[in-house]
Amino acid sequence: MRYDKKRMAISVLSIGMSFILTACGTAAPKQQSAVNVSVVQAASGSITTNVEYSSELKPFQDITISPKIAGKVATVQADVGDEVTQGQVLFTLDSSDLQAQLQQQQANLEGSQVNYDKTQGSAYQQQLLTAEEAQQNAQITYNNAQDTYNKDKTLYNAGALSQQSLENDKKTLDEATVALNSANSNLNLLKEQSGPQSVEAAAAQVKQAQSAVNYAQVQVQNTTITSPITGTVSSRNIDIGEIASSATQAFTVINTKTVVAEVNVPDTTVINLKKGQTVPVKISALNNKTVNGTINIISPAADKTNSYVIDVNLDNTNNELKAGMYATVVLPAQEKDNIVTVPNGAISVEDGVSYVYAVVNNTVDKIPVQVGISNDKISEIVSGLKPGENVITEGQIFLNDGEKVKISKDNTTTTTTTTTKKTKTTNSTYSTKK
16 A cells, blocks of 8 residues: 555656646747847048147247347346346446547547538638647557557467457557548648648548447447347346356347247148147146147248148247146148048957947848048048948947847937047047957
8 A cells, every 4th residue: 555655656746747847848938138229320521630749838039138249247137037028128238448438439529520610611720730639639549549459468468368358459449540540631631732622521530530439329338238028037147247248148038928839740731731720739737738829830841851840829928838848739630521420439340350330120230341530539431331320339349240129219319520629640440349
């Protein structure tokens, strides 16, 4: 009896297992649900690519100032960092010697004028007397100048006098020689003849004396050195008591109300530029802050490296920019119109081949494409895609060719681009590797 019950239990268990296995084997397979995807429509538009050039900001004007004549520095009236205006005095030279020479020339002019007046309306004897006095004065002046020059030349040869001082003595001697020759000529002329010719000689003497006065006045004026521009003193290399000459770079004044970024570009870039064009410039010291610059100079010819010099002016009235800061000038490199474009995120690269994942009849169509130029947002599709086709922009690397998908209505957009933002690369493809 126990045996029969045991066999009955085994039979019931076997039937139950068979039922379960049969039920499992005949169950209908579940269908996989379509994946929601975001798409955009390939568009017909334009792309502008750009290239970046490094530069170092420099002042719009950078003027080195030197005196026209040599002399001892008498005063210094500006220092580094000072704001100066055009015509403001920077420093002066000692003018005592030149002032004395000016007074002497003015005295000669007065004498010549008196002589001329006498020649026109006085007796010949008076004219001759005046001429003799002028000649004597000129001779004394010449003798003094000659003695001074001879003594200083001895000191110079002994190394006790500067060359500049000797040159000043020589200039004084030359002027005295000219004055003496003029006085001698006038005196000789009076002795040889009288009448209208004597008047002409006196007039010439006045003219020559006036020229000497004018020259002396200019020399005195040259002892005051002023700033030729409005700007900021960036360097000072003189002190009171020093000897400054035309070779001395005494002051440097810069104008940084406008700063300049200079770059060298190839012919493929220069053809896209024009004077007055606005271009973005990134300033490294200001966390790559972008400011607008204006192209001011385009070199008309290439240099030895086949590059063209481009100057971009940046407004700096707020003094935010400093000369010497590093900058990056962004210039247009290439532009294409009426081309098929898609977002960079829609392109994937597999084994060196670019693909886009299109949606056709709710099915993924993996399409190989040829990519052209790109910027930081979109890329050109040279072949493989037509405007209006829906392409997947996110998560396409997890999809398979032929897989069923569902387009999310909220995420369907059209890429329409005319001119894009700037980027530093050209002919580059932004892609998502699979």
